[in-house]
Amino acid sequence: MKNEMESVPLYKTASGRSSWQSENKSDLVEEVICEKFASEFIDCGTPPAEDAPAAYCTLEQPPTIRITEELCHTSIKMHLLEHMASMSSRCHLLNEIEDKDIVQENLEEVYKGATTPEINVSFLWAAFTRRWDLLEGLIRLGADLNYSEPNHGLAALHLASFSGCIPGTQFLVSQGCDVNAVFKSYAPLHCAAFGDSPDTAMVLLNNGADIHALTNAPYNCRESVLHCAVRANAIACVRLFIHEGADVGQVEYSGVSPIHLAADLGHIECLKALLEARGANVNAKTAETEQTALHLSAVNGDEECVELLLEKGADANAKNHMSQTPLHLAARVKSYECVQLLLEKGNASPNVEDRDKRTPLHTAVGKTAISADIIRELINYGANMNKKDQYGYTPLHVGALNGLSQCVDILIMEGADVTIKSKCGLTPLGVIKHKIPASLETIREKFDSSITLYQHPQSSNNEVDLRLDFKCILQQCRPREMSYLNTFVDEGQKEFLMHPLCSAFLYLKWQKIRRYYAIRMFFCFVFVLSLSLYILTALARNCYNYDTNNGDDVIELCEKQSMMGHMLRANPFAVEMQWFVLVGITCFEILRKIYGLAGYSTVWQYFSYPENILEWLVIVSVFVISFVYTGRTYVWQNHVGAFAVLFGWTNLMLMIGQLPAFGNYVAMYTSVLREFAKLLLAYSCLLIGFAISFCIIFPESASFGNPFISLITVLVMMSGELSLDIVVDEDTDDPPYELEFSAQVTFTLFVLFVTVILMNLLVGIAVDDIQGLQKSAGLSKLVRQTKLISHIELALFNGYVPQYFLNLLHWTALVSPKAYKVVLKVKPMNHRETRLPRDVMEAAHAIARKNKLAEKSASNASLDEKRDLNLSTSLWRLQSNIEKRDEQIETLRTEIRQLRGTFDMYQKTVEKLISAVLVREEEQLLGA
Template sequence: MEDPERKEHVAPVEKKKVTLDRAISMNVERVPLTMLPRYKTLSPKLLGRQRNYKQDVCVQEDECHYVKRGESPPADDMVLIDSFEDAGTEAFSVKICRDSVRQGLFDLMRCTSNRNAVHFMEDIECGTVSVEDAEPFFNRCSRMERSILLLWVAFLKKLYFLELLVRMGIDINFTEPVERFSALHLSAFSGCVECSKFLISNGANVNYAPKWFTPLHSAAFGNSFEVVKLLLNNGAKLEITGRTKTNDNFVYGTALHSAVKANAVECIPLLLAECSDINSLEPRGFSPLHSAAELGNIHPLRILLDYGVDPNLVTYDKKNTALHLAAEGGFSECISLLLSKGAHADARNHKGQTALHLAARAQSLECVEMLLSTGACDPNAVDNDMRSPLHSAVGKSLLAFEITEVLLMCKADVNQKDKYGYTPLHVAALNEQSRCVETLLYHGADVSAKTEGGISALSIIVRKTPASLGMLYQKLDSAISLSDPEASNREVEMQLDFRLLLQNCDVGEIGLLKTFVDASQKNILEHPLCEAFLYLKWEKMRKYYIARIFMYGIFVVCLSVYVLIALAYNCYNTSKAVDGNITTQTESQTQLCQDDSMIAEFFRRNPLVTEIIWFVLVFLTLCECVRKLVGCAAYSSLKQYLLQLENVVEWFVVASVFMISCFYAGRTYTWQNHVGAFAVLFGWLNLMVMIGQLPVLGTYVAMYTSVQKEFAKLFAAYLCLLIGFTISFCVIFPSSDAFGNPFVGFMKVLVMMTGELDFEDMLLGKDDEKKAPFLLEISAHVVFTVFLLFVTVILMNLLVGIAVHDIQGLQKTAGLLKLVRQTELITYIESALFSGFLPECIIRILQWTALVSPSAYRVVIQVRPLNPREKRLPKSVLKAAYEIAKQRKWFGHTVSSQGSSSSSSFKVTKSRGSSFHVPQAQEQSNIQSLFWSTEENSKGIAKLREEVQELREAMKSNADLLRQLCDLLKAKSSDC
């Protein structure tokens, strides 16, 4: 049997402050292990606090231990999203513990260097010493030792020893130096009424609070009803609050607070009767109701509420109600009681958070369900940072998945963004919660949602939880379905539902597919649903791009005609000279336009034609400027716009039109010829790039650009070799026109690389030239032969081999490359068309002509995959989609919140030679999904077994009732 005197023990003897890396202090208290309810461990709160502290420890080490290779990439931290601020304070645990008091008194006695006194204290505790034996020992002790013994016997409730020490003249108000407890404090805590009476009668101060507590606090901590009553009858004041002597001036509350913290159920009604204002808050802003809710003490909480305490009291600093504190601690019983007493479930604290926010963050499933059902909390309530409870739920905890499902079942907004642009999907991916990510994706979370910094949810998922991509493939598979031909007596029909691709697109329709490309998940574009949508989308958008190419082609042709007539052939200046305006034209300047052809004569006699061509060119240039300005909306910043080389080239061509004008001075100049030459070259080059962006021709342009890159690398690697041969040829052939200048000689070497060697002219020389010395001829033959072998043969064949290898690689990925180019091109056109610069009426017209689904109700296309006359989609896409739909129908693969689909092991071979794969990481996800499904099925079977058992019992009771009725009827019939 446990000694009743030893059942009260809770609180620290000393505090140690441990400084963490986030400048947060934490009290470390010596609290014993016990099963008493007043010392209940606050596990949800402590778990919440633990999430606040970073796991990395800053260790000071010598920098020479590390290789300096630049800074590490920035961490994927969401701004303040995982910060956990305690709604309460750190002083809610009980501050007096029997073991800590006992150990403190022993330590204090050891400091006196009197070992016999320590042993004597143990003997008094064991009851082996009588008062007569103690008196001689007390006389031998010093005054400090007798004072400590006074505290000890008051703590042990030894009245006779206490009387003996008081008669010896010991100060009855002596306090130990650490916690500053007096004899009356310790006797009140131990619940000794006789000792407390004796001390009070001998002058002990009932309101003495040297540091933290008064004797009334101590009695409340010990749940000593009789002592509390005694102290109140002797003038103890309830409103006295203990304070520390430190700079923070922290307040520990009144005796009623202490009774609530210690779960002293017997003392609370007595103290409430003495309280003048039951709804008053102590100086730090907390009431006993807050303390009870924070600690989860249900019995004191019920007493306070039954006594009439307002359940909606808020604290001073953080504006938390008792419901907030109970939700943060994860105390479902307290929440149920508060709600039944009229607590407001939607009350908000200083951060705008409801109790549901804190319950979700504390990972308390019962509290979340209770607040949603009983309290009718709004699952979409947002705090001051625009975060919903769903943001708080997807934290680093094993219960995050269950809480997320509960919130989503209550219609929580899955795409709610906070003020930094983070959605719950961002947070779940950052916290590496794969199951939460899959659940959010199943309920329609937008993977293309971007933060204020431009980070999409998909990019985080790819890096943090790649296994969750399986749910994305399953969602795509589920959008393809087959109709039952036996039920309809018609041929097989297949439905492709594009709702998944369109549901989160604000302006255009290609946003989700562009996110796949930006997140390096281009393989998803090969899914039949994505391919079908891209095919239909391109049919809608290609007319706009072809019109753009046509207009730009006319612009380039007009530019070329003007440059040829006005600059290259100098017809404008010649015509002006014929009219008498220019009389200083030399023969070299006008001979190009002096032939007798009809066209030359026409331009000489009509300089106005050249001016008209320039005005037409200016009009086309202005149209091109408008198009370029509207196209700027497709880029997020000026830097991104300028990094696109084609934009710089186009603006140079536009600017060159005004630079080569003949209208300003009435003539043209020689420097304009150079500008015009480059303008024409860049104009046709840009037209080639625009044509190459067409999906049909995109592969060939990609091959050309790939060979360009490889040649640039090869040229940089062998540039020194080419320069060496150039200087050697300049030395060996000094009389040659080609190698008289090193710069011209380098161009000659580049020409010789192609095979044009001029063997006769270089080595044999011309007939009228003087023969070179014999040794110089030998050197010329040697260098020329080495050049022929090393450059013309080896180097050029190497370049051809690399080009062939790259082209073969591009042909293997030609299908995927075509889809990527198609996606990027459609994104650019959509951004330009729906940028907002155009009038609303024109935008509405463009929406009906450029969108696949201009109406929200038209998101499904129905095709007949087995019909050879089906032309609405390519055959390869129909075949791949049909295989997926058929396998889903045969094997019953459906998407669920736990997710399981055939996509992970299914491979569709397409006619064009490419294949659609699901990432290998999805196999692990499917294994986990299978385990979760098995677990859910087991729970369902167990529940069904319980229902069957209940049904059996009900049938048995009904059978007994029928038997009794039959017996009763038989008895009545026999009486009759």
């Protein structure tokens, strides 16, 4: 890399050599690297942030305690063979001992001339293979009683105890072998436990073996004999050691007791024996991870151990170092049986939070089919579907972010809130719209299921009740009942407002909230009217300066014969009274606007609404046009006042346009206004060109005296106000106009390009927009109604009003003042029913009838469906068990492959040794 970089000339000098400049060296290196290893991606801004933190891609898996190494027959045999081969000894001696080709009678003959290592290893092998009859003869040949193999430090007594050879164990003990010897890792009693040899263990105990001896192995450090027996699933040894006084609460270096180990390994019989022992603590925790035995059984999905532990009094709400309960772990590994046991028998709380504030319902969301059953089970036991974690994500967020449509559909149908926001402002509805659009139909089905029909059994006229349950709309919205529907508008799902359930709720909400909007409009009208009267009298008519005799240049407009002028001349203080009344109303408007700031999340959002900008401009203008500063008014204040009045009445028009009855008309106007502004901007150069051309061609015309007046005249001519007087001279006695031809050509081009083409284009665009607005008039009305009610509601319930006023608002502005009253009952077949619009009731009635027919069809096939459901549930559980077994089988396959590789290696080593021995024997024969 370095050589390649140095070979690239960076700067050329006159001599053709490359030279470095120290201040630019780092920049040049970066340029060379970028050119040498260029990326194929285009630099185009920064990518958007991830929807969810990486913690949700793979949740942290709690550690288990299975990383261990235990003694087994195969591993000991391999270690002894390897040890024999490493010393270049005769390995066939071991095979002959195992095959009983070597007996007491030929022992000395076979081992004549044998080396000491061969005798010692053979001694170990005889003890291991239960050839206790050879032990005494090998001792006479020089075998060391305390010789041990190098891997685990196993001597003859260890191996005899492991193999369950009672005569061999008794013989070695009688020869003086230490029953508590630990040459490296294990004592003989540990080996008896690993070998599931209770008889040899009893021999050792009777000869003084320490029942509390601890291991010294690198993996199983400071484990008791009970630990070793549990690892080997040696139930007989477990019972023996418990009977002999072994401590069932003894912990090894990481704080794991035999009970933890049995629960983690799934050894149910060992666990049962340990729990029945005196002093057993079923709720003891490990030192490092603070996990109980119930945690370990739950994370392995072992329902038998979970049930046993619960029967013995295990705490189902105990927390580990991550504040997770066993229910968290069982839900994570998708063990339906364990979840069910923990909820039913353990009374586990489904709403306990872990360290990241996640509940078991968060961890239950997954890709497997059994996740659906677990989610339903948790919800049936009261799990909060809208619980947020530390990032603000609910279980529905998790399912939507991972594209888990099945879990998302279940949560929606069970009532999860699709509009709840995370800390970064992300809603499940927004995620579903992009990642699982098919689940949007589930939201509609949820709305449909909230509309039902109920027929009175004793009704004589077949009267039916239509019941609309607004629970899904009001569940997380008190006291701001519009936040749910407002989120649908913000996320671009406006079509849901057309659903009868949403339309009915909007209608009821508007009936409640419209009185407050009417009060707001009334005060706005009084404010604008007061401003207009003040400007008309004090500024436009100059009456204030007339009354105070300020200056000689007073325009005598106030002296004209009129009722207003007469009144103002008779009462000079009237203008001042108007001003003070206007100031009082303005102060009230200022307080109202400041109070209304609480209805917006940001200042930018507040000023993104034109009516807010207009209102503040009008409020500021009130203080600008006052006479209190100098005692008189000025002409420049008339300019400000004129625009203030225009802005005030325009804002009042926008407020009227927010009313559902007049919204379409104002929407049409604003739409045409936007299109005209775009069109005017696009063709502004053409209009400016015509305006300047007319200034040049008609220099003596007052209408084109300067470019600005000329542009205004051109805009007037656009509307069709055309006059030929400027191009046709009616006085024939005057000399001919020098630019007459150019004037006629320019005027003709203006008529064609602007008056005909441009204006017709504008009319066509306006007509098209109006037709589009008329087609979506109903939806647009609901959208405007939703936004209007939402802003009013946010302003009313911002928390800065007295409590008594809040109580009044609850009863006058809320559809459901009491949280439990969320169902509206109407009679759709009764013509006197006026609580809902007729079209909304008819649409809701149609949906309810469809649901009724679906229920009847479902009831007719209920038995088949139940059978299919039970079958599918059984299949899901079977599939889950198969997946668990597949994982275990794969683990065993990996271990078998490793053992096979080790066997192959040892086989090659043995073959090489045999070849070497044969070659040596041939050489000896040839030498002889």
